[in-house]
Amino acid sequence: MDAISKPVTVPVPRSRPLRRIFAAFGDRMPKGLYARALIIIIAPMVLLQSVLTFVFLERHWQTVTKRLSTATVQNIALLMDLYQTNPQDAAGAETLVRLAEQDMGLKIQFARGEELPPARSKPFFDLLDTTLSDELTRQIGRPFWIDTVGRSNFVDIRIKLDTAVMHVIARRSQAYASNSQIFLLWMVGTSLVLLTVAILFLRNQIKPILRLAEAAESFGKGRPPPDDFRPRGAREVRQAAHAFVEMRNRIERHVEQRTIMLAGVSHDLRTVLTRFKLQLALFEDSPELEAMRADVDEMQAMLEDYMAFAKGDGGEEIVRADIGEILGEVKSQAHGAKHVEIEVKDGPLIVPVRRHAFKRAIANLVNNAARFAEHVNVSATKQNGALTIAVEDDGPGIPEAEREQVFRPFYRLDHARNQDSGSTGLGLAIARDIARIHGGDIALSRSPLGGLKAVLNVPV
Numbered sequence: 001m002d003a004i005s006k007p008v009t010v011p012v013p014r015s016r017p018l019r020r021i022f023a024a025f026g027d028r029m030p031k032g033l034y035a036r037a038l039i040i041i042i043a044p045m046v047l048l049q050s051v052l053t054f055v056f057l058e059r060h061w062q063t064v065t066k067r068l069s070t071a072t073v074q075n076i077a078l079l080m081d082l083y084q085t086n087p088q089d090a091a092g093a094e095t096l097v098r099l100a101e102q103d104m105g106l107k108i109q110f111a112r113g114e115e116l117p118p119a120r121s122k123p124f125f126d127l128l129d130t131t132l133s134d135e136l137t138r139q140i141g142r143p144f145w146i147d148t149v150g151r152s153n154f155v156d157i158r159i160k161l162d163t164a165v166m167h168v169i170a171r172r173s174q175a176y177a178s179n180s181q182i183f184l185l186w187m188v189g190t191s192l193v194l195l196t197v198a199i200l201f202l203r204n205q206i207k208p209i210l211r212l213a214e215a216a217e218s219f220g221k222g223r224p225p226p227d228d229f230r231p232r233g234a235r236e237v238r239q240a241a242h243a244f245v246e247m248r249n250r251i252e253r254h255v256e257q258r259t260i261m262l263a264g265v266s267h268d269l270r271t272v273l274t275r276f277k278l279q280l281a282l283f284e285d286s287p288e289l290e291a292m293r294a295d296v297d298e299m300q301a302m303l304e305d306y307m308a309f310a311k312g313d314g315g316e317e318i319v320r321a322d323i324g325e326i327l328g329e330v331k332s333q334a335h336g337a338k339h340v341e342i343e344v345k346d347g348p349l350i351v352p353v354r355r356h357a358f359k360r361a362i363a364n365l366v367n368n369a370a371r372f373a374e375h376v377n378v379s380a381t382k383q384n385g386a387l388t389i390a391v392e393d394d395g396p397g398i399p400e401a402e403r404e405q406v407f408r409p410f411y412r413l414d415h416a417r418n419q420d421s422g423s424t425g426l427g428l429a430i431a432r433d434i435a436r437i438h439g440g441d442i443a444l445s446r447s448p449l450g451g452l453k454a455v456l457n458v459p460v
Contacts, residue, residue, distance in 0.1 A: 034206045041198045049187060064177035065131050072175045073135040075104045076168055080140065080159065083110065083166070107169040114165040116145045116158055128155070128176045148172075208233030212241050219248055220439045223318055223352070266303065273300050316354040323349040323380050323387065330363045331378070338374045340366065345381040351460040353438060358458075361434035362389060364427040365442075365454045369393035373451050386440070387458045395451035403444040407432050431456070 030036055079100055083093070093110055100106040122129055129148045132155070136144050143160040155175055157168040208231075215225040225248070231241035276296050283289050324344040331340050362378075369376045373395030380389045398406060405411055409429045432442045440458030447453035 033209065034202060037202050037206070038199065041202075042195065045191060045194070049191060052187070053184075061177050062131070065128060065175070066135075068177065069128070069131045069135045069175045070139075072106075072170055073132070073139050075100075075106060076136075076157065076159070076166075077139050079104075079106070079108060079168075080161065080166060084161065105171060105174060109167040110161075110164045111167060112164040116143060116160050116165060119145065120147060128172075132157075132175055205234060205237075208237045208241070212237065212244060215241075216244060217439075219244075269303055270300075273303070316357050318352050319355055320350050320352050321355040321358065323347075323351060323389070326355070326359045326362060327378055327380060327389075330359060330366050333363065334366050334370045334376070340370065340376045341378065343377070343379040345379065347380075349380055349382050349387065351382070351387050351458075353458070353460075354434075357434045357437065361431040361456065362391075364431040365389075365391045365456065368427050369395065369452065369454070372396060373449075375449060377449065382460065385459060387460045389456040391454045391456075392447040392449050393451040393453075394447070394449040397446060397450070397452045398444060400446075406444070407442070428454075 030039065079096055083096055097108055100108045129146065132146060132148070133144075136146070136157070136159070140159060145158045147156040153172050155170045155172055157170065159166045159168070211226070211229055215229045218225050231238040231245065233241075273296060277293075280289060280293055280296065324342075324347050327342045327344065331342050334340050366376060366378060369391050370393070373393035375394045377392045378389065379392075380387070382388070407428050409426055411429075428442070435442050435456055435458060438458045440456065442454060442456050445453045445455070
């Protein structure tokens with residue numbers, strides 16, 4: 001008989017509340033290295049001092065206070081017994097008062113026919129009040145009244161006797177461990193000194209990391225690093241800074257070598273095209289000759305686009321440019337669309353860019369839209385530390401599946417925006433290359449006008 005297989009129950013993973021609590025706690029923690037480093041230093045120090053205060057100071061305080069209160073109450077009980085056992089005349093009372101003050105440090109007085117005052121509310125910090133009350137109840141067992149707050153340096157104790165009320169004034173230090181505050185002051189003062197040293201030291205250690213981050217961010221935006229940037233700080237930070245400087249130098253050398261090589265190739269090809277034009281100028285005009293001239297012009301236009309794409313306009317200096325002025329120039333040079341609208345929000349927008357390269361990127365986006373649409377809207381705004389330029393049109397648009405592909409060099413769509421438009425397939429590639437040189441990017445989406453929307457976003 002075949003064994004009957006039992007269904008296997010797969011445990012469903014349950015949510016882990018502890019993990020969610022840790023995740024929520026981590027979201028609320030500081031994100032900066034400086035703040036986290038301070039927490040790493042401060043948290044153990046606070047925890048250690050809290051344990052010291054509770055385990056040592058609290059126990060020491062209670063033990064010493066209890067012993068001092070016990071000794072004080074014992075002296076009071078002795079004086080009270082002497083008063084009750086000996087003749088209660090004026091001479092005997094004066095003798096007890098003198099002995100209490102000279103030998104015990106207590107000031108006593110016996111008030112005949114007096115009653116105890118009404119009970120007082122206990123103070124907020126009632127360690128002395130509680131300890132002294134317990135000892136009076138345990139050793140004397142008579143009605144009493146104490147005041148540990150009214151006179152800060154003294155404790156007022158009143159005990160109900162058979163025929164009188166015994167007044168006792170004792171120094172606070174006789175019943176209370178008052179020197180513990182000195183320990184607290186030393187502990188807090190030392191902690192503040194250590195924290196000050198730690199903050200100053202951490203600030204000096206974090207500063208090179210912040211400078212390295214600023215230099216990397218500037219290089220990513222296509223800007224030169226700060227003039228005073230140099231590797232410094234801890235050994236690991238200096239190693240990272242040296243690696244960044246070497247990487248930046250290698251990239252700059254690579255771009256420079258590529259630019260020089262392509263400039264030479266461009267010069268040679270332009271020379272050949274110039275020869276073609278001169279030779280064609282010697283022939284008589286004919287339909288075939290016009291076609292050849294058109295081919296030469298197209299080759300020259302393609303060559304200019306290829307060189308611009310390969311060069312990337314990376315050698316241009318960064319200047320503060322008026323974006324509204326650039327958009328106006330692009331509008332005047334746009335061809336194809338019947339209506340090109342320009343809108344600059346919260347202008348004027350003055351931002352640091354490579355002006356000619358940035359103008360070329362915007363012109364490529366606008367011309368790409370104008371080639372296939374009748375209405376083109378261009379808007380520019382600056383918010384959250386970034387410049388955003390949106391180009392919208394009412395053309396046929398680009399399918400969502402191909403919106404990322406059109407940024408590839410020489411890629412052309414087979415429909416709508418097709419290759420019969422005279423494009424070399426480099427306009428969007430050049431525009432994105434320039435945007436990324438500035439540390440930004442270009443994204444495509446559907447326009448509210450029904451066509452394509454290109455958004456150029458650059459940090460400034």
